[in-house]
Amino acid sequence: MRIGAIEAGGTKFVCGIGDENGIVLDRVSFPTEQPEKTLGQVIAYFKDKQVEAIGVGTFGPIDIDPNSPTYGYVTTTPKPGWSNYPFLDTLKREFDVPFGWDTDVNAAAFGEATWGAAKGLDSVLYYTIGTGVGVGVYAEGKMVHGLVHPEGGHVLTRRHPDDAYEGFCPYHGDCFEGIAAGPAIERRWKVKGSELSEDHPAWRMEAFYIGQALANAILMISPKKIILGGGVMHQLQLFPLIREEVRSNLNGYVNAQAIVSGLDDYIVPPGLGDNAGLCGSIALGLQAWNQNR
Amino acid sequence: MRIGAIEAGGTKFVCGIGDENGIVLDRVSFPTEQPEKTLGQVIAYFKDKQVEAIGVGTFGPIDIDPNSPTYGYVTTTPKPGWSNYPFLDTLKREFDVPFGWDTDVNAAAFGEATWGAAKGLDSVLYYTIGTGVGVGVYAEGKMVHGLVHPEGGHVLTRRHPDDAYEGFCPYHGDCFEGIAAGPAIERRWKVKGSELSEDHPAWRMEAFYIGQALANAILMISPKKIILGGGVMHQLQLFPLIREEVRSNLNGYVNAQAIVSGLDDYIVPPGLGDNAGLCGSIALGLQAWNQNR
Numbered sequence: 396m397r398i399g400a401i402e403a404g405g406t407k408f409v410c411g412i413g414d415e416n417g418i419v420l421d422r423v424s425f426p427t428e429q430p431e432k433t434l435g436q437v438i439a440y441f442k443d444k445q446v447e448a449i450g451v452g453t454f455g456p457i458d459i460d461p462n463s464p465t466y467g468y469v470t471t472t473p474k475p476g477w478s479n480y481p482f483l484d485t486l487k488r489e490f491d492v493p494f495g496w497d498t499d500v501n502a503a504a505f506g507e508a509t510w511g512a513a514k515g516l517d518s519v520l521y522y523t524i525g526t527g528v529g530v531g532v533y534a535e536g537k538m539v540h541g542l543v544h545p546e547g548g549h550v551l552t553r554r555h556p557d558d559a560y561e562g563f564c565p566y567h568g569d570c571f572e573g574i575a576a577g578p579a580i581e582r583r584w585k586v587k588g589s590e591l592s593e594d595h596p597a598w599r600m601e602a603f604y605i606g607q608a609l610a611n612a613i614l615m616i617s618p619k620k621i622i623l624g625g626g627v628m629h630q631l632q633l634f635p636l637i638r639e640e641v642r643s644n645l646n647g648y649v650n651a652q653a654i655v656s657g658l659d660d661y662i663v664p665p666g667l668g669d670n671a672g673l674c675g676s677i678a679l680g681l682q683a684w685n686q687n688r
Numbered sequence: 689m690r691i692g693a694i695e696a697g698g699t700k701f702v703c704g705i706g707d708e709n710g711i712v713l714d715r716v717s718f719p720t721e722q723p724e725k726t727l728g729q730v731i732a733y734f735k736d737k738q739v740e741a742i743g744v745g746t747f748g749p750i751d752i753d754p755n756s757p758t759y760g761y762v763t764t765t766p767k768p769g770w771s772n773y774p775f776l777d778t779l780k781r782e783f784d785v786p787f788g789w790d791t792d793v794n795a796a797a798f799g800e801a802t803w804g805a806a807k808g809l810d811s812v813l814y815y816t817i818g819t820g821v822g823v824g825v826y827a828e829g830k831m832v833h834g835l836v837h838p839e840g841g842h843v844l845t846r847r848h849p850d851d852a853y854e855g856f857c858p859y860h861g862d863c864f865e866g867i868a869a870g871p872a873i874e875r876r877w878k879v880k881g882s883e884l885s886e887d888h889p890a891w892r893m894e895a896f897y898i899g900q901a902l903a904n905a906i907l908m909i910s911p912k913k914i915i916l917g918g919g920v921m922h923q924l925q926l927f928p929l930i931r932e933e934v935r936s937n938l939n940g941y942v943n944a945q946a947i948v949s950g951l952d953d954y955i956v957p958p959g960l961g962d963n964a965g966l967c968g969s970i971a972l973g974l975q976a977w978n979q980n981r
């Protein structure tokens with residue numbers, strides 16, 4: 396099979412072709428600009444690719460309710476031109492194939508559950524921690540949408556007692572994203588995260604926040620696996636520190652083997668690496684194709 | 689139809705009979721003592737009731753994984769005699785009918801989604817705030833279990849700046865349950881919550897904690913409705929205060945009509961009143977009967 400995949404990010408679009416096993420056959424990317432220009436490039440890319448379905452995992456917030464008149468729209472975003480833009484309809488006018496449509500992080504969670512670190516599980520949380528924080532929720536074999544879709548990057552965590560940084564989230568100041576995303580690390584320590592040494596205290600503080608957000612998420616949703624992706628998580632020294640914080644926060648309360656003795660295999664990087672998002676969109680496309688048979 | 693229902697609580701068991709419309713036809717209760725004694729009473733009650741299925745919504749933690757050898761057990765509990773007790777098997781030996789089995793709060797969420805305040809919705813959170821705090825999660829038309837089951841009463845919230853009370857949770861001290869359940873109100877203010885006046889500052893502090901937990905839950909799970917039950921929530925003056933805290937915490941970020949202008953209808957008491965738990969167990973029994981046809 397040839398399934399089209401679009402991973403629509405705030406700074407770049409990744410487009411590609413995958414097969415029914417999640418193998419990426421082709422992959423291109425271009426910067427996210429005005430929607431007409433960027434979607435024009437997307438359309439030109441897929442024009443002669445003869446795909447049988449297309450999956451779109453996108454930045455949000457988006458309208459994900461098939462019964463809504465604005466289904467397939469990006470809703471409110473500060474990104475110029477994209478607010479209330481009919482993203483999906485623009486593509487549907489060009490390609491007469493089944494479309495999958497979800498948030499980038501739900502797509503990544505679904506891709507990891509289909510072919511990645513959570514393969515075969517019906518329950519996984521996918522966090523991307525980079526310039527922002529996004530959370531995809533896959534529970535009981537379904538991507539969770541609910542009222543809108545999860546926006547778990549904006550939960551409040553307790554503050555680290557040694558942290559004076561006020562946070563950068565325009566809505567919440569020091570919510571999880573506001574104090575733990577990449578820009579917070581850079582503004583707090585006055586240097587890019589990638590330039591901090593592996594044993595810099597920045598990482599223990601970062602793990603304090605991530606571990607607390609994860610412990611709360613475990614208590615609320617009880618996922619079978621948690622996958623941490625995004626630029627900040629390229630700092631692999633964070634993983635053991637985060638597991639330690641999760642263990643300390645839960646303090647023996649959740650008496651499951653995965654938590655008590657299996658955290659190394661419970662909180663993990665994406666099995667699909669930097670293809671998690673694109674593979675997730677392939678999985679969305681494949682699902683749409685199957686539902687349309 | 690005649691469906692048996694068991695609402696197994698930490699202090700009392702409520703048993704009853706309901707029909708396929710969630711109408712309670714009969715209802716009894718007895719105190720929770722040693723399992724042999726209490727389940728003996730349950731068995732005696734149902735002996736001549738000719739039920740076609742039985743639903744059990746119970747205190748936990750419980751094993752909810754049908755593939756586990758200890759499925760149907762209460763797992764770890766300080767309650768004498770109940771730790772690792774084969775609750776469900778004890779009943780199955782006596783009654784050859786389909787059994788539904790879930791947490792009391794998942795059952796209540798399911799009951800509310802079937803016949804109550806969330807009727808027809810595929811997504812609802814049910815909180816019980818009483819001697820403890822429990823959270824049932826119903827998402828995309830399914831009760832969420834995952835690794836174990838949600839234990840959302842134990843999330844951490846930020847502390848109210850004027851609150852010096854250290855919390856009573858034996859695992860986490862000042863987690864949500866530890867600072868917001870009934871015993872916390874009583875220990876903080878040195879008087880039972882039910883004896884505090886409606887305009888006592890206790891309620892604003894209580895709403896501070898509940899509103900924060902709810903805002904975080906909205907961001908993580910995006911429920912279509914939140915139902916607040918339990919003894920503390922009999923203080924109806926809490927509802928407007930909680931909605932105000934939720935609005936303030938989200939600060940316009942979740943741009944859905946239910947949040948922006950519909951909070952009065954979004955955060956509500958149980959539609960089934962104090963029958964929410966029992967009706968939830970009826971719904972579990974009915975579901976088991978349907979799955980077994």
